[in-house]
Amino acid sequence: MKVSFIGLGTMGYPMAGHVSKAGHTVVVYNRSSEKAQKWCEEHTGTFANTPALAAQNSDVVLTCVGNDDDLRAVYLGLDGAFQNAKVGTLFIDHTTASAEVAKELHHAAQERGFFFMDAPVSGGQAGAVNGVLTVMIGGEKNDVDKAQPVLDCYAKASTLMGPVGNGQIAKMVNQILIGGVLSGLSEGIRFAQKAGLDVATLVDTLKHGAAGSWQLENRGETMSKDEFDFGFAIEWMHKDLGLCLAQAEKMGLALPLTQAVDQDYQDLMAEGRGRQDTSVLVKAFDKKS
Template sequence: MKVTFLGLGVMGFPMAGHLKRNGHEVTVYNRSGAKAAKWVEIHGGASAPTPGQAAKGAEIVFACVGNDDDLRSVVYGDDGAFAGMSQGALFVDHTTASAEVAREIDAAAIKAGLGFLDAPVSGGQAGAENGKLTVMVGGVQKDFDRARPVIDSYARACELMGPAGAGQLAKMVNQICIAGLVQALAEGMHFAQKAGLDGNKLLDVISKGAAQSWQMENRGRTMLEGKFDFGFAVDWMRKDLGICLAEAKRNGAQLPVTALVDQFYARVQKRGGGRWDTSSLMQPLTEP
């Protein structure tokens, strides 16, 4: 299939690579042209100087950018993707953004004769590189059925959650669950250290029981070692939690733990840890 990928950050760069390796004809766009040139050098395919030019002739246009405003900047305007897309083409957005912007772009797509799916992902940089992302999708069934085989190039799970915006709402639930879990894990590891327990032996035991989680398996030992210079950045997590808390204000959900953990992440940012992994919630406990 002829496809376009807009946004070649730590997620988009490998995701677009998986599309190329799976036999699709891929054109890429990135705000930094040097990044697009590097992608073409590694993977082949082609690049274009604007989203609109990149989107010309594509059956599906994928995007993975930073936030709502970044998404609008690649979708709208004379140089935006919608201006270059043909009638009946499909836009699939992998950005973690608000449900509000997903519904807005869906309405614009319908007006332009295009399809739209909001399809945020979970799994982080490692999941993107290994082609094992979880994809939560909002949109209509026919568009989902069309995109699903292509998305499978980099996904191990992909589910249609409901109409436009439902994918973003599902991603919010994902981030809410992670936030509380990481804080609990940080407190547990901190308590173990203060109690004089062997943290590695402890993890070997409790990771086989009811406390087991992806975070425990993948971040417990690095927490104990005080290593945080990798992974999903605190800055990104705060952006995501801000989206969750704003949506909760609209729908009336009570998120007391999420709001508290968001403030703990703010403390990490103030310490210069905005690019540290989310497991750095351990750091303010060990170095108050």
């Protein structure tokens, strides 16, 4: 297929690389043209100077940018991807954003004869680099079927969650669960250390039982060593949890644990830890104990 990839950040850069390696014809766009040029030096593909130029001849256009405002700019701006795309183009957005902006872009796409899916991902930088992301999709089954050859380039699982917007809702649940797991893991790891347990042995044991989780297996030991230089920064998690809390408010639902975790992340950001990994939540626990 002819594929465009807009947004070569921590996730998008390797994802676009997997699409190119799979044999698709790829055009990339990034706000920083130097990064787009660097990508082209490492992979087979070309770069465009605007989202509109990137999308103009593509069958599928993928986006992975920062937030709702960034999405509106790359899709609906004067040089946005919707300006030059051909009728029938399928747009797939991998940004973690609000369900509202997904529905807004879906409506705008329909008016222009395009197709749109919201498809946020989970798996972090390592998942993107290794091509094993989990994709949560809001859209139509026919569109998912068309997108599958592209999604398979960087995903181990891609699941239709319902109509447009439901992909973002599913990703919100993902982030709520991560925050809760890390909160409990922070207490458990410090409890184990205080009791004199060997954390490496503990993690290797517990990961096989009912307490097992990705966070335990991949972050438990590093948390015990106060190592927090991994892929998903807490400033990004704070953004994501803000989306969760805003959506919950619209639904008339309280999320007390998520609210508390988000406040802890805000306090850690105020200490200058905004670029550290989400497992740095253990440092918030240290201040309370």
